[in-house]
Amino acid sequence: MVLDAPAPISFYWGPDCLYFYNDAYLQVLGDKHPAALASPFWGSWEELREGFTPILAEALAGRACNLSDIRFTVVRDGVPETAYFSYALFPVFDAAGNVAGILNPAADTTATFISNRRREFQLRLGDLLRALTDPAEVVAEASALLGEYLGVGRVAYLTVDDGGAAGSVGRDWTNGSLPSVAGTAVNLDDFGIFAAEGARAGRPLIVGDASTDKRCAPYAHAYAALGVRAVLAIPLLKNGRLRVILNAHDAAPHRWTKAQVGMAEDMLERTWAAVETASAQAALRRERDESEYIFDNMAEGFALLDPDWRIVRMNAEGLRLTHQTTAGVIGRSHWELWPDLLGTPVEALYRQVRDQRTSGTIDIPYTLPGGDVWMEVRAYPALEGGLALFFRDVSARKQAETQLREADRRKDEFLAMLAHELRNPLAPISAAADLLQLGKVDEARVRQTSQIIGRQVRHMTSLVDDLLDVSRVTRGLAELDMQGLDLHRIVTDAIEQVTPLIRMRGHHLALELTPAAPLVMGDRNRLVQVFANLLNNAAKYTPEGGHIGLRTEVRPGNVLFHVTDTGIGMAPELAARAFDLFSQAERSSDRSLGGLGLGLALVKSLVQLHGGTVTCASGGLGQGSRFTVCLPRLAAQEDDGAGVLAVEPALHDGGGPLRIMVVDDNVDAASILALLLESAGHQVVVEYDARDALALSTAGSWDVFLLDIGLPGMDGNELAQRLRAQTGTAGATLIAVTGYGQESDRAQTAAAGFDHHLVKPVDIDELFAILATVTRAGA
Known part of the structure; x- marks a missing residue:
């Protein structure tokens, strides 16, 4: 049987x-x-x-x-x-x-058993992949499962680069008989051209025993480096490009069956799909987490509305801005929460964005529990007919815009006023010039005309000086000559400057000064300017016959000066910005009170430079005004001679007429200056070109050179340097006559060798005072 x-x-x-x-x-x-x-x-x-x-x-x-x-x-x-x-x-x-x-x-029963095992492997693999969401875990767990079913020592998942020539192992599995190769870089050609080309063509590599396989003999070192004798490598191509290679390794010879190759192919195909899915899901989760993080931490509110206007989501800033809670808004209708927005431009914007699928922006004033705010709302179409809203509190921006508009309005008013103020003196100057050109004017009329021109020029010069002064001080370019000062004497000097205007307008000035003279550390000229400006302001804006008061108050660490008047007063909104640049009260079109409204801005800047404060108060229109200056007090023991004011040096007469050269490319300016100097008995020569002046300077002796700085070809500074370098003119007095009066300009002329710096239009009294100190050459 x-x-x-x-x-x-x-x-x-x-x-x-x-x-x-x-x-x-x-x-x-x-x-x-x-x-x-x-x-x-x-x-x-x-x-x-x-x-x-x-x-x-x-x-x-x-x-x-x-x-x-x-x-x-x-x-x-x-x-x-x-x-x-x-x-x-x-x-x-x-x-x-x-x-x-x-x-x-x-x-x-080998075939049946393996068939059943493959089916079991596929079921377990499917269950495994469904439960995993991390791409690295998918590769690691699937590799372990395949290694268990194949009975091999190691399974490695090799990701291939875009060129298909090399790759790296991200995760692998071993049973302990072979070491891990995770993180290893692999060059495919190292394992044989047959292996690399086969992989790029999509053919699996099956090596039962590398030590006896003739194909592997030339590359035995590469297989030995991995510690393997049996290799099963399954390539995966997507869109014609090699993407990954699944490797099963064993340290002993292994007869790879069709079933085992099929299991490896199953695992690779399904794992790749799972990795792709897991990667996509991970990317989506990252995007979702990033979006949630951004929305929850952004500096503006965000809300998402569904097609029925229900709030689906609102971030933390949105809840803070609207004074709501998550439980109080999610699932509720926007119009239920904010019914007062129905029928407003906000509703119209939302419906337009939802229906036309276009974005829109609106700024709205709104009252919240915390107060009135301006809210900027940006609406965008969202999925499935919903809306995405971004909103933020722009109250500060709105306030700044309002302030800028107001400042711009005041600037325009100031420029119009400046133009008017400059045209006023130009009219009599122009008329006087026309009168003088007639030629038949008697000496008395010429004298009267000259006086008119002089007054108007001084007025224009004062206007320009005010502009330059406020510019220097407000930009922090003014330099203070600090010393201990008796402010009673400062006040006296300021009153002396304003007395003519006070007398002209018939005002009564009441002084209430403390018996002890308060001492401060300051710049004498600048502090006189501060109090003169305040008193001048009071005199100009107080109707004739009014009352002006100046009272001092001494405190332990400060000295206070109160300047009061019974003038036109100020509305509360003007009092709040009285010290702003370009800010002033309404003026009549005839500009009878004059000025540019720069005085108070200058006062504030100068007081702050001295470490003090200045405030303004008024009971309203017609109720007069009060200005209070507070300055740090200087203790008596710190004075070191405070109260002793510097005395201007006395001028002394010169020794007779001087020989003067005037150099200016402006013919009219040079000619009129020469006439003035000649009228004072001086010998004057005029040159309009710097090189001609330099050539003429070597002929004879010269006492004074009056040089314009902005000369063509060779400027006044260079001409001064050359005059100083010549033996015959090295000792002459050099006077710069220029339209530039900044400290930097004065420093340049001093460095060039000038003795004096005069700003156009030249103050004739100052010029004659300088000439009176000059000794004639050879005297």
Whole structure:
């Protein structure tokens, strides 16, 4: 029966279990045949003794046994191979009822077993991939599962670069028999051109034993470096490009079956899809988390509305701005929360954005529990007909815009006033010039005309000086000559300057000064300017016959000066900005009171430079005004001679007429200056070009040179330097006559060798005073 059966059958005979079998059983024995024939069972299957002994004992005891899918390592074609068999052990009894042998029919169930295993692998892989969301975990867990089913030492997932020539291992799995290669960079050509080109073509690499595979011999070092003899590499191409290679490694030779290759291909394809999905989901989660972080931390409010106007989401800043809570807004209608916006431009904007799918912006005033605010709202169309709203408090911006508009209005008014103020003196100057050109004017009329021109020029000069002064001081360019001062004397000097105007307008000036003279550290001229401006302001804006008061008040650390008047007063809004640049009260079109309204801005800047403050108060229009200056007090012991004011040096007469050269490319300016100097008895020569003047300077002796700075070709500074370098003119007095009067301009002329710096139009009294100090050459 055994010999004739087509299925594999063996028979164990006698107490030694002598082994007999048919030809079909040879597939189970492999290379154990023919040595196993008629030999004891354990001689051929020693490796099964531990697990098989109890089963064999059962059969020898007379009990039949059935075993399914028992794993055997069989050698086929010289290569060890794992196979699975199902078989039964049936005891065979002799006439006495004793077990004489064991009949062992067997069936090779390897194909069925592997098919079932592959199906089981696919199910487990599917369950595994569904549960994972991190791409790295997907690769790691799937690699471990494949390694377990293939029975190999390592599974590595190699990501290939865009060129398809190299890659790197992100995550791998090992059973301990091989080290991890995670993070290793791999060059595909190192493992053979056949391997690299096959991978790029999408063909799997199957190496059962690298030590005997002739293809691998030239690249044995690369395989040895990985510690492998068996390699299964499955490439994956997407859109014609090699993306990844799945590698299964074993340290021992391995016969790769079609089933195992199929399992690896299944794993790679499904893992790639899972990795792509997980990567996309991770990117979406990152975008969602980033969006949530941005929205929750942005400096403006955000709200998302669904098509039915319900609030789906609002960030923390939005809740703060609207004084709401998350529970109080989510799911509620926008119009239920803010019903007062219905029927307003806000509703119209929202409906336009929702219906036309275009964005829009609006600024709205709104009253919130915290007060009135201006809110900027930007609306954008959202998905499924909803709205995305961004809003922020722009009250500060609105206030700044209002202030800028007001400042711009005041600037325009100031410029119009400046133009008017400058045109006023130009009219009589122009008329006087026309009168003088008639030629038939008697000496008295010429004198009167000259006086008119002089007054108007001085007035224009004062206007320009005010503009320059306020510019220098407000920009912090003014330099203070600080010394200890008796402010009673400062007040006296200021009153002296304003007395003519007070007398002209018939005002009564009341002084109330403290007995002890308060001392401060300051600049004498600038503080006189401060109090003169305040008193002048009071005199101009108080109707004739009014009252002006000046009172001092001494405190432990400060000195206060109160200037009061019974004048026109100020409205509250004007009093609040009285010291702003370009700010002034309404004026009549005839500009009868004069001035540019710069005085108070200058007062404030100068007082602040002295470490003090100045304030303004008024009961309203017609109620008069009060200005209070507060300055830090200087203790008497700190004075070191405070109160002793510097005395201007006395001028002394010169020794007779001087020889003067005037150099100016402005013919009219040079000519009129020469006439004035000649009228005072001086000998004057006029030159309009710097080089001609330099050439003429070597002829004769010269006492004074009056040089314009802005000369063509060679400027006045260079001309002065050359005059100083000449022996004949080195000792002459050099006077700069220029339209530039900044400190930097004065420093340049001083460096060039000038003795004096006069600003156009020249103050004739100042010029004559300078000339009076000059000694004639050779005297």
